[in-house]
Every structure is written in structure tokens, then in C-alpha cells.
Amino acid sequence: MKIFINAKDLGNLNTAVKEAFEVKKNRFMYKHLGENKTLLMVFFNSSLRTRLSTQKASMNLGMNTIVLDINHGTWKLETERGIIMDGDKPEHILEAIPVMGCYCDIIGVRSFAKFESKLDDYSENILQQFIRYSNKPVFSMEGATTHPLQAFADLITIEEFKKKSHPKVVLSWAPHPKALPQAVPNSFVDFMNEADVDLVITHPKGYELDPRFVRGAMVEYNQRKAFEGADFIYAKNWAVYEDTRYGQVLSKDRNWTIDTAKMNLTNHAKFMHCLPIRRNMIVTDEVIESPQSIVIQEASNREISCQVVLKRMLENL
Numbered sequence: 001m002k003i004f005i006n007a008k009d010l011g012n013l014n015t016a017v018k019e020a021f022e023v024k025k026n027r028f029m030y031k032h033l034g035e036n037k038t039l040l041m042v043f044f045n046s047s048l049r050t051r052l053s054t055q056k057a058s059m060n061l062g063m064n065t066i067v068l069d070i071n072h073g074t075w076k077l078e079t080e081r082g083i084i085m086d087g088d089k090p091e092h093i094l095e096a097i098p099v100m101g102c103y104c105d106i107i108g109v110r111s112f113a114k115f116e117s118k119l120d121d122y123s124e125n126i127l128q129q130f131i132r133y134s135n136k137p138v139f140s141m142e143g144a145t146t147h148p149l150q151a152f153a154d155l156i157t158i159e160e161f162k163k164k165s166h167p168k169v170v171l172s173w174a175p176h177p178k179a180l181p182q183a184v185p186n187s188f189v190d191f192m193n194e195a196d197v198d199l200v201i202t203h204p205k206g207y208e209l210d211p212r213f214v215r216g217a218m219v220e221y222n223q224r225k226a227f228e229g230a231d232f233i234y235a236k237n238w239a240v241y242e243d244t245r246y247g248q249v250l251s252k253d254r255n256w257t258i259d260t261a262k263m264n265l266t267n268h269a270k271f272m273h274c275l276p277i278r279r280n281m282i283v284t285d286e287v288i289e290s291p292q293s294i295v296i297q298e299a300s301n302r303e304i305s306c307q308v309v310l311k312r313m314l315e316n317l
């Protein structure tokens with residue numbers, strides 16, 4: 001594996017999940033693979049889970065790890081080509097990336113959507129430059145449009161907790177005070193479309209996701225109807241994808257907040273969210289603190305999803 005951005009980069013998902021369970025049984029079994037190898041984690045944005053779980057996965061595999069926070073202790077990077085660099089950014093990303101590539105064997109990059117240009121965001125401008133100019137395998141630690149390590153961890157968690165072979169999985173939009181990227185829901189839908197689940201997406205009108213991720217999945221605009229008989233509720237907020245209102249917040253309607261009454265419509269569904277989560281906006285205290293909530297187990301599987309990806313990249317160096 002040289003690149004990890006989408007579900008298809010993992011190949012057969014059943015095989016990948018089996019590999020994840022094997023790794024989870026003995027996370028130090030492949031420690032020899034990372035000996036004298038270095039992972040560089042480049043963060044353009046904040047993180048708790050991705051930072052810790054990726055570093056832990058790397059250590060489980062015997063790797064050395066360097067963490068670089070862009071704009072905190074490094075030169076500010078110019079990312080636009082052709083610009084006259086007379087402002088506050090002394091280094092261009094086109095030199096910085098190959099230099100970073102000199103000091104490591106694998107690179108993880110976190111670079112969120114900026115909502116300044118849909119074209120820039122949806123071409124994964126920053127991530128693609130790392131792929132092109134670093135000369136190293138590159139994986140997304142959440143790009144502008146996808147968060148594959150999260151979605152892979154979500155799939156592993158669903159496989160662990162499912163009580164039937166073809167569970168009903170509902171992705172539900174929920175309110176949030178600020179505009180959030182579509183990366184998490186895009187990847188969740190991308191992975192669920194390839195998994196053995198019955199996927200339903202529910203959101204207010206105007207929040208339709210990119211059809212390249214939604215593909216054949218069912219969209220139900222009535223949230224309560226969508227929840228009926230669900231085995232997993234995956235909550236997430238996102239801003240508008242559609243061209244003319246790209247990045248806008250159309251609704252903060254707390255009628256979409258996940259509460260106990262809605263969870264009671266489901267088939268004793270498990271509650272999932274990638275975290276961090278805004279309590280009593282996305283979900284009530286009662287639901288997230290209930291035994292139905294598996295958000296911590298889900299976060300814990302971030303170590304495993306990342307370890308499978310790093311293992312495969314190390315095996316192909």
C-alpha cells in the first residue's frame with residue numbers, strides 16, 4: 001500500500017477487517033516491521049485521537065515517530081504556486097514537502113477543508129502535493145474530503161458489536177454551532193457502501209452529500225422514520241456540499257439532536273460518533289452516557305485501523 005485516502009485503497013474490506021482483528025489480538029506481533037523506520041505525522045489542524053492513536057500504532061510496530069505541527073514552531077507555509085511570497089509565509093510547501101520526505105519512510109497528513117474553494121477542497125490540494133512531491137507512502141489523517149482511518153475504525157467497531165449479519169446502519173446529520181467539513185460522513189458512507197450493511201442516510205434537505213460517496217445508499221429525510229429498526233446510529237454534523245451554498249450552515253435545529261426518544265425507535269441501536277462531540281447539540285448527555293453508546297470503543301479502534309494501514313505500508317517499502 002502506497003496511499004490511503006479512500007475505502008478502495010484497502011482492497012477487500014473483509015480481509016482488512018480480519019487483519020484488524022488479528023492485529024488487535026496481538027498488537028506487538030509485527031514490531032520487527034518498523035525497526036529503523038520513521039513515521040512523520042504532519043498536522044495542519046488540531047487533533048486528540050488521531051495524534052495519539054497514530055503514534056501508538058507506530059510504536060506498536062516498532063517505528064520511530066516525528067510529529068510536526070505546521071504553524072506551531074515551524075515556518076509558516078505558502079501553499080499556492082505562483083504567488084509572490086512577500087507576506088508572512090517564508091517557506092513554500094513545494095520545498096518543504098520533499099525536505100520532510102528526506103527524514104522519514106512514511107508520512108501521515110491532516111489537512112482539513114478550508115471552505116474557501118470547493119475545487120481546492122475536493123481536489124485534496126494539500127494531500128495530493130504530499131503524494132506527488134514527498135516520494136514516500138502517504139496516508140490521510142483526515143483530509144479535506146475524507147477521514148479513512150476513522151471510517152475503517154468505525155467498520156471494525158460495527159463488526160465487533162453487530163448482532164446480525166446485515167445490520168441496519170443509519171448515518172444521521174445532527175446540529176452543530178459551526179461549519180464542519182464532510183470528511184467524516186463522506187468516508188463513513190464510502191466504507192459502509194462497500195460493507196455488508198443496510199445503509200440509510202438521514203439529514204435535512206439541503207445537506208445532500210457528494211454523490212460519488214453516497215452512490216446507491218438510501219436517503220430518508222424523516223429522521224424518526226430512518227431510525228426505525230436501526231442497529232447502529234452514527235451521528236455527525238456537516239456543512240452544505242452543494243456548489244452555491246458550499247460550506248454554509250443552513251440549520252442548527254435541535255429537533256435533530258439524538259435523544260432517548262429517538263433511540264427508543266431503534267432496534268436497541270448502538271450509538272456511534274467519531275468524537276469530539278458537542279453534548280446536547282449532537283446528542284443528549286443521557287444517550288452518550290448510556291450503555292448503548294460505544295464511542296469510546298470506537299475511538300479505541302483508531303489504534304487498530306491505523307496499525308493495519310502502517311503495517312501494509314511497511315510491508316511494501
Ligand code: CP
Binds near residue numbers: 142276
Ligand atoms: N475523530 C478524530 O479524528 O478525532 P481527532 O480530531 O481528535 O483526531
